[in-house]
Amino acid sequence: MIHSDDRGLQAARARAYVLAESGRFENGHAVEQALIAEGWPNAGQALQSDYARKAIGERCRAARAH
Numbered sequence: 001m002i003h004s005d006d007r008g009l010q011a012a013r014a015r016a017y018v019l020a021e022s023g024r025f026e027n028g029h030a031v032e033q034a035l036i037a038e039g040w041p042n043a044g045q046a047l048q049s050d051y052a053r054k055a056i057g058e059r060c061r062a063a064r065a066h
Contacts, residue, residue: 012046020059023066028056 015038016031025031028047035043047053 008042009046012040012042013052015040016043016047016052016056017059020056021063023060023063025060026064027060028053031056031060 012035016028016035019025019031019034020028025034032043032047035046040046047056
């Protein structure tokens with residue numbers, strides 16, 4: 001895999017975590033849709049792993065609980 005691809009996916013995941021922690025989103029799907037709306041072409045690929053989906057879901061729930 002090309003390192004620039006890795007950096008792009010890492011950047012998309014980092015942005016997803018920020019969005020999830022904002023408390024504005026119910027779940028990972030909503031965060032993914034927000035990334036797409038922001039123009040992240042690799043949003044789906046960045047969030048395809050079970051680990052990333054779980055982490056984003058947990059962050060959404062925690063942010064909405066506070």
